[in-house]
Amino acid sequence: MLNADRIIGFFSLAFGGVIFAVTRDLSQLGGVFVNYVLIAIFFLAAIMIVKGFTKPERLRFFDSMVERNNILIGLIILFIYLFFMPKVGFLPASYIFYACFNIYLAEDRWTTKNIIQSVAISAIVVTFFFLIFHFFLAVPLPIGSWFE
Amino acid sequence: MLDAAISGLGHVFAFYNFLFLFIGVFMGIVFGALPGLTATMGLALLVPFTFTMSPAGGLIMLAGIYVGAMYGDSIPAILINTPGTPAAIATTFDGFPLSQKGMAQHGLVAAAVASSFGSLVANIVLATSAPPLAEASLKFGPPEYFWLGIFGLTIIATLSSGFIFKGLLGGAFGLILSTVGMAPLGGDVRLTFGYPELQAGIELIVALIGFFCLPEILSSIIGQRRQSYSSQKVTPKLGVIGEVIVSLLKKPILMIRSSAIGTIIGFAPGAGGNIASMVSYNEAIRWDKNPKDFGKGTIKGVAASEAANSAMAPGSLIPLLTLGIPGSPPAAVILGALMLHGMKPGPELFSAYADVTFSFIMALLVAAFLVTVVGTFGSFIFARIINIPARLLAPAIVFMTVLGSYSIRNNMLDVWIMFTFGVIGYASNKLKFHPAPIVLGLILGPFVEEGLVQSMLAGKAAGGILKYMIFRPISAVLIAMCIMSALWPIYASWRARRVKDSPRVKE
Numbered sequence: 001m002l003n004a005d006r007i008i009g010f011f012s013l014a015f016g017g018v019i020f021a022v023t024r025d026l027s028q029l030g031g032v033f034v035n036y037v038l039i040a041i042f043f044l045a046a047i048m049i050v051k052g053f054t055k056p057e058r059l060r061f062f063d064s065m066v067e068r069n070n071i072l073i074g075l076i077i078l079f080i081y082l083f084f085m086p087k088v089g090f091l092p093a094s095y096i097f098y099a100c101f102n103i104y105l106a107e108d109r110w111t112t113k114n115i116i117q118s119v120a121i122s123a124i125v126v127t128f129f130f131l132i133f134h135f136f137l138a139v140p141l142p143i144g145s146w147f148e
Numbered sequence: 149m150l151d152a153a154i155s156g157l158g159h160v161f162a163f164y165n166f167l168f169l170f171i172g173v174f175m176g177i178v179f180g181a182l183p184g185l186t187a188t189m190g191l192a193l194l195v196p197f198t199f200t201m202s203p204a205g206g207l208i209m210l211a212g213i214y215v216g217a218m219y220g221d222s223i224p225a226i227l228i229n230t231p232g233t234p235a236a237i238a239t240t241f242d243g244f245p246l247s248q249k250g251m252a253q254h255g256l257v258a259a260a261v262a263s264s265f266g267s268l269v270a271n272i273v274l275a276t277s278a279p280p281l282a283e284a285s286l287k288f289g290p291p292e293y294f295w296l297g298i299f300g301l302t303i304i305a306t307l308s309s310g311f312i313f314k315g316l317l318g319g320a321f322g323l324i325l326s327t328v329g330m331a332p333l334g335g336d337v338r339l340t341f342g343y344p345e346l347q348a349g350i351e352l353i354v355a356l357i358g359f360f361c362l363p364e365i366l367s368s369i370i371g372q373r374r375q376s377y378s379s380q381k382v383t384p385k386l387g388v389i390g391e392v393i394v395s396l397l398k399k400p401i402l403m404i405r406s407s408a409i410g411t412i413i414g415f416a417p418g419a420g421g422n423i424a425s426m427v428s429y430n431e432a433i434r435w436d437k438n439p440k441d442f443g444k445g446t447i448k449g450v451a452a453s454e455a456a457n458s459a460m461a462p463g464s465l466i467p468l469l470t471l472g473i474p475g476s477p478p479a480a481v482i483l484g485a486l487m488l489h490g491m492k493p494g495p496e497l498f499s500a501y502a503d504v505t506f507s508f509i510m511a512l513l514v515a516a517f518l519v520t521v522v523g524t525f526g527s528f529i530f531a532r533i534i535n536i537p538a539r540l541l542a543p544a545i546v547f548m549t550v551l552g553s554y555s556i557r558n559n560m561l562d563v564w565i566m567f568t569f570g571v572i573g574y575a576s577n578k579l580k581f582h583p584a585p586i587v588l589g590l591i592l593g594p595f596v597e598e599g600l601v602q603s604m605l606a607g608k609a610a611g612g613i614l615k616y617m618i619f620r621p622i623s624a625v626l627i628a629m630c631i632m633s634a635l636w637p638i639y640a641s642w643r644a645r646r647v648k649d650s651p652r653v654k655e
Contacts (some may be wrong), residue, residue: 003580004579004580004581005311006578007579008581012317012321014214014235015321018358019324020342021338022338023338024649026331026334026337026338027331027334027336028334029331029333029334029336029601029605030331030333030334030335030336031336032339032601032604033323033327033596033597033601034324034327034338034598035602036600037320037323037324037327038324040316040320040323041317041320041324043319044316044317045317047313048313048314048317051311051313054218054557057370057580059312059579059580060258061575061578061579062578070370071366071370073375073576074366075366075571078546078567079549079567082550082560082563082564082567085550085563086560093606094547097543097547098543098547101542101543102539102540102543105370105538105539105542105543106539107247107539113551124545125544126547129547129551131309132197132654133551133555137202138596139196139199139554140553140558141554141557142179142560143551
């Protein structure tokens, strides 16, 4: 069980500390508001830490190992997608991401039917939105640095 | 004003704009009906689509989405006892018992008609009271804007679930995030960490998608590996539509009272649709001749809840359009959309941009009628969307969040910011540290900072900063409003507890 108050309190102190360190060279007009907010953050963080020691709120972050693994894998798939999109281009990255995510979330992951279905849906949805954004809305989607 | 309203109506009925409105209503109903998707998410995801549209066309479509979503959330509430959004909580009290009695169609039609009625009443208030309020806002100086920002921040008291200091801390984080980029006075470049793209600050829509959309998908679909939602089978009958409409027309006081409650609560920033529907449901029980009907499946209960939560939506736009204070999260997204089209809330909206503003207000009105038609005849089709397997739904939503974040400024940094905020939002939800106050701080930060720094400069010149900031008539009223708004959640939660503790609700 996690002590949520202590985590929030110490994280806030660290966050406030970093902001304090990088905003010392601001002018008076540019820094006055930042300084007031930092005072509030340090004060509220101190309250959270005190609460964490006196009347802590204990929480379970993940309900189960399965949930933790699902979230981590989901985030890793998304991270890889975002990482490779500027390199391989929007269309190839999106086709692969969409199909992989579909396959991952399905119950019968590795059946031929599911794979074909996922690839087909990926092709339709991604192409549909690509056409709208690229041609209708004129958004310059990443082409892919590897192919430039 | 009348000319602008007629011209606005003309814009709404132009072929393409009406088509956009219809599409917006349809999509809004879809977003509202899917648990986990909200009006805020629908608006945030679809704002990029309005980029290349005219400002009027884009806002008309957003109006459709907003009004549609306020009805859509009642569909799963009635069919499977799951509110599509928190605003439909009270709808489940009588909606689901109606479904259990085989009268789901009665509930769905009552929800559509009541939603439209509530929306209609609130829109009339918006159209008639917004311009005078906007004129009054011209008398505002820097101290008044500062106190207005603080008034907006008092919403944190409502948004905080549990320990209020957590909410305040979230608000402070949001205020710090709002300082990223160029300082409004002084010209300092702050907290950009070497990324020139950040000099323009953090894009509001990116933050909203990150904090609200991604965490919801992570926790409700990806984490749980939910495969599908179930739905109830119903046999639609045309006669039910007339029967329900006649029955609701015989209850004009119930409808007007519920709509008035929703409008007033919507006008108070931060008090959301869930509070509006709970208070309205409570009042419906209190004033009804047969209070024992409630909780066992009566269209009066569904109508009370839906009229109030749909009236809340236009009500929350009054402070947004006139003063730039978003009264609800969807209103915050609409604020973002206004700014993307170069429109600043306030008196200018009703003078320089009157044409566009009244197109938006009239679109809200027309959308209310469309909801009756689309909602009444199409509710059973919409309900089937809930059957879409989650494995198909989740990738589509995540894909759209990426596409939406990228398209705002055409750079990947915004997508990474969205991803980071999504992870932070998920973690903070797990720690019961709701991200809504962070977003509120991010929205109101520039407003408060500008008001504060300008007041300090002007106050010094006037001979006393405190005197300049406090002892002005409008400032004094705003300070009083801040105090009242901060205390409102305590009163509202007391009222909501009374409804919850009522024996009928427990049944």
